[in-house]
Structures are given as C-alpha cells and as structure tokens.
Amino acid sequence: MKKHYVCLLLVFSFLISPVVYAQKKVRIACVGNSITYGSRLAQREKDSYPAQLQTMLGSGYDILNFGVSGKTVLKHTVNSYMATTAYQDALKSNPDLVFIKLGTNDSRLPYRLQIDTFATDYKTLIHSFRELPTHPRIVLLLPVASFLTDTTKQTEKAISQLILPRIRQVAFEEKCELIDLHSLFINHPDYFPDQLHPNEAGATIIAKRLQEVVVSQEEKGFDFFSKIKEPVTISSFYGYDCADFSMAGRACKVVKPRRPAKGLPWIWRARFWGHEPQTDIALLDRGFHLVYCDVAELFGNTQAIEAWNDFYTFARKAGLAKKVALEGLSRGGVYIYNWALANPKKVACVYADAPVLDLKSWPGGKGQAKGSPADWEIFKKDYGFQSDQEAMAFNRNPIDRVAEIVKGGYPLLHVVGDADDAVPISENTTPFEQKVKELGGQIQVIHKPGIGHHPHSLPDPTPIVEFILKATYQ
Structure with missing residues (x-):
C-alpha cells in the first residue's frame, strides 16, 4: 500500500509541475x-x-x-x-x-x-x-x-x-x-x-x-601544454596560446584551441610559420591543434623525416589524433609529401600551396624557373650529391613518386597561382595532377588566375578548411 502511495505522489507531482521535468x-x-x-x-x-x-x-x-x-x-x-x-x-x-x-x-x-x-x-x-x-x-x-x-x-x-x-x-x-x-x-x-x-x-x-x-563537441580536460617537458615560452598566435620549445635541438611550436575538438584533430605546418595563416586560424577556431617542427633547410631528406617521426611520436603520446592534416607552402610541399610517403597511415590529407614537387625545377632552375643557386647547393649537400650531374639524376621527388602517393589513399588539395614563375605549375602541380588522376588518386586543384607564387593561400580559406574538415571526419 505504501509503495502505491509513493507512486501516486510522483505522478501527481509531475502533473502539477511539468516545468520541473522539462529540459532546460x-x-x-x-x-x-x-x-x-x-x-x-x-x-x-x-x-x-x-x-x-x-x-x-x-x-x-x-x-x-x-x-x-x-x-x-x-x-x-x-x-x-x-x-x-x-x-x-x-x-x-x-x-x-x-x-x-x-x-x-x-x-x-x-x-x-x-x-x-x-x-x-x-x-x-x-x-x-x-x-x-x-x-x-x-x-x-x-x-x-x-x-x-x-x-x-x-x-x-x-x-x-x-x-x-x-x-x-x-x-x-x-x-x-x-x-x-x-x-x-x-x-x-x-x-x-x-x-x-x-x-x-x-x-x-x-x-x-x-x-x-x-x-561542436569538445574534448574536455585536455591540455597539450601539460605534456611538454621542455622549458616553454607562451605567446599569442592571433589570439591563441602558442607554446615555443626545443626538442632535440629543433625549434617546435604548438598552438592550442580554446576548446579542443572531439578526437583531437591537428594540422602540421611544414614551413614558413605564420605566413598567410588564414587556414590555421580557421582550424584553431574549430578546435584543431596547430603544430610546427623546424627542419629547415633539409629539403625533406632522411634526417628531416626522422626528426618529424620523433615529433609525431611525441604528439601522439600527448594525445593528438592518429592522422594529421599536412600543410606545405612552397618548398614545404617537398617536406610534407616526403613525410607522407614514409608514413601514409598517419596522414588525414595533404594541403599543398604553390608546392615544389621537383627540386630540379626549384631550387635547381633547370627548366622554366630561374631557381635559387644557393638553395640548390644546400639541397645537394643535404642529399650527399657531389655534382650537378648526380643531383639531376635524383628520382625521389614527389613528382617521381606519384604512384606511391596515390597508394597512400589520402586526399590531396593544391592551391596554385597560374602565373607562378618561381615554382611553375607546368613543372610541378600540372604534371603531378595528371599522373594522380591517371592512377585514380584523389586530387583537387584550386587555380588563382593571374597570381604568381605569392600570395599563398586564399583570403577566404573556406574551400581549404572544408577540404580538411571532410578529410579529417570522413
């Protein structure tokens, strides 16, 4: 009897006070x-x-x-x-x-x-x-x-x-x-x-x-900075907290969002930190972490890949997602593609902006581009070449390895200026795109008519951001 009385009280309370039970x-x-x-x-x-x-x-x-x-x-x-x-x-x-x-x-x-x-x-x-x-x-x-x-x-x-x-x-x-x-x-x-x-x-x-x-869903309680054991300097990156620190003698940076997105996605800037940051800012707004590990000027050689492997291991142990969006501006295109080739299962997507894909084009200047003689010498030293002849025979450029890139299965986005005379698209993105499509790969190219090598990115980065979001959450 007492049990029935309690049940009746609960029902009566609900009937006279529905607001109490309504979702706020x-x-x-x-x-x-x-x-x-x-x-x-x-x-x-x-x-x-x-x-x-x-x-x-x-x-x-x-x-x-x-x-x-x-x-x-x-x-x-x-x-x-x-x-x-x-x-x-x-x-x-x-x-x-x-x-x-x-x-x-x-x-x-x-x-x-x-x-x-x-x-x-x-x-x-x-x-x-x-x-x-x-x-x-x-x-x-x-x-x-x-x-x-x-x-x-x-x-x-x-x-x-x-x-x-x-x-x-x-x-x-x-x-x-x-x-x-x-x-x-x-x-x-x-x-x-x-x-x-x-x-x-x-x-x-x-x-x-x-x-x-x-x-948007948040990864509550996550703080990347607490995982950094090295001395850290905190500064503002367009309103976000940026940690500068050194790892194995290399300058590193991590920018954290105010509310880390569920799954802890991240974007890895390969080169030219802070230049045309529209995409980076837009992704920080959406809960991505932004990272950087300085491997300049190694042109994506074995030493650079090993350094990035160590940084990737550190970022994963800290809690970031298994797959990362790679961002490479200009010569950064070589950096990101070489690392992706060595680590295909760790790549969510590749965003390459006016990318160098053939080092003979830049810095070599062996085709339409004037190149950079000083950087050409650095490239030769990085790869152990003693002569131009050896360097010209190099066949491990991204443009030489399209089949391996396509096999990786990650989507590709290139943003290019059609009037680029520093890194001509005719020697880089155009033949690269053709080979990718012939092999059934996923590539999108955004052309900027009349634009040269600069400015990079897009004033409104929405197409780039949407590409990265789709690749990250697919």
Missing part, C-alpha cells in the same frame, strides 16, 4: 551592433543572424538578440554599448552562452581616436558577463569585412589595423574563444548592399558558423 533550454545572448540587430534587412525579425540561428538550432535553444545600432565597445562615447538598456537586459537574461560581435563602430571617427582604451573596455564587458551566476561561455566574434571608402567611417583598413589585433589580444589575455567572421567575407562585397551591413545571405553565413560553434 540553452539561452544564448547575441550582443552586438546594427549587424546583430539586423539593420537594413527587410524582415529583421526572421532574417537577422540571431533569428536565423534560432531556426537552425530549434526549440532547445532561446536565442536573444541584444544588438543595438551604432554602438561601440568604448565606454566613454555617446554610443557606448555598455550604456544601453539592451546591455542591462543581456546581463539580466542570465545566458549560458554569449556571442559578442562589437568593434566595427569603434573603427570610425571620432571613436578611433580613443582606441587606446578599447582593450580595457572590452575586458570590462567580458568580465560583466563572466561574473553572472550562470558563468556563461563567452565567444568573441571578429567583425565582418567592410567595403566603405569614406575614410572617416568604418573602413576595412581601420577594422583590420585597429580592431582585429586588439580583439585577438583581448582573447589571448582573457582566454576567450574567438571566431574569425572577418575572413569569411573579405572577398564578398556582393553580400553588402550598402558596403557595411550584410544582406540576408550574409546573415545566413554568420548564423551557420555560429551554429557550428554551438553544436
């Missing part, structure tokens, strides 16, 4: 200016990026739009965001997650004259949310690109030079997550009818990126 919705506060608010959109209530994010995430989330047009991070302006009722309402909402998309208006006159207080004021804003009872997850969003030409307003130059570096530094010092929306729009003026505010399609791009942030 995740509350997300979107803090920002006119772009967050949805200015210039015909139907901002459904087309602003917070509204679209609500549709994408569904009923398990409450997306709250606290955008106010024209507002600044800077406190001591007539348009300070922290002086608005929307700001107070955002605090009162007790969010679980806060997206902060401010900074665009701070780049215009007269506000940019106070830019020296921007970082301090941004930190004040962050702290006000961090101190809430909900202790929300805080994500800083880099401003989107601008296409205005009036130099008194929010120009691209002002945003890039004054705002982006300061937000990155704040993210580094406050250990906040950081999402680069800026590069997603840098080549897309078509999304900005008034040169400043994105249209509905642009808002969709923002919403989709934020949806990825919300639903």
Whole structure:
C-alpha cells in the first residue's frame, strides 16, 4: 500500500509541475551592433543572424538578440554599448552562452581616436558577463569585412589595423574563444548592399558558423601544454596560446584551441610559420591543434623525416589524433609529401600551396624557373650529391613518386597561382595532377588566375578548411 502511495505522489507531482521535468533550454545572448540587430534587412525579425540561428538550432535553444545600432565597445562615447538598456537586459537574461560581435563602430571617427582604451573596455564587458551566476561561455566574434571608402567611417583598413589585433589580444589575455567572421567575407562585397551591413545571405553565413560553434563537441580536460617537458615560452598566435620549445635541438611550436575538438584533430605546418595563416586560424577556431617542427633547410631528406617521426611520436603520446592534416607552402610541399610517403597511415590529407614537387625545377632552375643557386647547393649537400650531374639524376621527388602517393589513399588539395614563375605549375602541380588522376588518386586543384607564387593561400580559406574538415571526419 505504501509503495502505491509513493507512486501516486510522483505522478501527481509531475502533473502539477511539468516545468520541473522539462529540459532546460540553452539561452544564448547575441550582443552586438546594427549587424546583430539586423539593420537594413527587410524582415529583421526572421532574417537577422540571431533569428536565423534560432531556426537552425530549434526549440532547445532561446536565442536573444541584444544588438543595438551604432554602438561601440568604448565606454566613454555617446554610443557606448555598455550604456544601453539592451546591455542591462543581456546581463539580466542570465545566458549560458554569449556571442559578442562589437568593434566595427569603434573603427570610425571620432571613436578611433580613443582606441587606446578599447582593450580595457572590452575586458570590462567580458568580465560583466563572466561574473553572472550562470558563468556563461563567452565567444568573441571578429567583425565582418567592410567595403566603405569614406575614410572617416568604418573602413576595412581601420577594422583590420585597429580592431582585429586588439580583439585577438583581448582573447589571448582573457582566454576567450574567438571566431574569425572577418575572413569569411573579405572577398564578398556582393553580400553588402550598402558596403557595411550584410544582406540576408550574409546573415545566413554568420548564423551557420555560429551554429557550428554551438553544436561542436569538445574534448574536455585536455591540455597539450601539460605534456611538454621542455622549458616553454607562451605567446599569442592571433589570439591563441602558442607554446615555443626545443626538442632535440629543433625549434617546435604548438598552438592550442580554446576548446579542443572531439578526437583531437591537428594540422602540421611544414614551413614558413605564420605566413598567410588564414587556414590555421580557421582550424584553431574549430578546435584543431596547430603544430610546427623546424627542419629547415633539409629539403625533406632522411634526417628531416626522422626528426618529424620523433615529433609525431611525441604528439601522439600527448594525445593528438592518429592522422594529421599536412600543410606545405612552397618548398614545404617537398617536406610534407616526403613525410607522407614514409608514413601514409598517419596522414588525414595533404594541403599543398604553390608546392615544389621537383627540386630540379626549384631550387635547381633547370627548366622554366630561374631557381635559387644557393638553395640548390644546400639541397645537394643535404642529399650527399657531389655534382650537378648526380643531383639531376635524383628520382625521389614527389613528382617521381606519384604512384606511391596515390597508394597512400589520402586526399590531396593544391592551391596554385597560374602565373607562378618561381615554382611553375607546368613543372610541378600540372604534371603531378595528371599522373594522380591517371592512377585514380584523389586530387583537387584550386587555380588563382593571374597570381604568381605569392600570395599563398586564399583570403577566404573556406574551400581549404572544408577540404580538411571532410578529410579529417570522413
């Protein structure tokens, strides 16, 4: 009888208090200016990026739009965001997650004259949310690109030079997550009818990126830096913590994401650290680790491969995924392909950018390219060649070993400038691509018409990032 009485009480409690048993919705506060608010959109209530994010995430989330047009991070302006009722309402909402998309208006006159207080004021804003009872997850969003030409307003130059570096530094010092929306729009003026505010399609791009942030799975409790036994120096790599250390006499670097992605994926930069870092930053945003082990200038010889083998073993023992995405710019193409050839089962994919695939082309200069005589001598020394004749007979270039590369089974992406006269595609990527396809391999080549050896990468790295994500999670 007593047992039945307890059961009846439980049922009765459920009937009169259904809210207690309902799953709590995740509350997300979107803090920002006119772009967050949805200015210039015909139907901002459904087309602003917070509204679209609500549709994408569904009923398990409450997306709250606290955008106010024209507002600044800077406190001591007539348009300070922290002086608005929307700001107070955002605090009162007790969010679980806060997206902060401010900074665009701070780049215009007269506000940019106070830019020296921007970082301090941004930190004040962050702290006000961090101190809430909900202790929300805080994500800083880099401003989107601008296409205005009036130099008194929010120009691209002002945003890039004054705002982006300061937000990155704040993210580094406050250990906040950081999402680069800026590069997603840098080549897309078509999304900005008034040169400043994105249209509905642009808002969709923002919403989709934020949806990825919300639903991404984290590898909780993982800290690569705690696995490094050597003395370490920590610095900022575009807002992320970068550890510099030495291993077996070689300079090494590891950059860790704020929230390591499930499975601990990573990308390995072969050469030219920090040059055109768009892809690296975008992958850090998505929870990848970024690593570097200096083997310059060994041109991918046995000594270089052995050094990288040791670093790979270290990275795996630290916990990173079995397969790594390899990134090689210019001569880095030789580095990554030679290591991949020696370690095919450890490679998720290869991203090669204006890659050297035949050392006779560069640094040899034995074809169309002028080459580099000094580097040619280094290459000969690295491989133990006593004469040009011996070096010219070398047949272990990536372009000579396409069959082995294809057998490895990992997908390949090349980004090349069609007007490259330093590493001509006619001597490198074009014949390489043809051989890969003839053998049934997986290769995609992105051509940049009229572009030479520089600049590397793409201003908007989305195609590269999508290739790496697909290869990593397939």
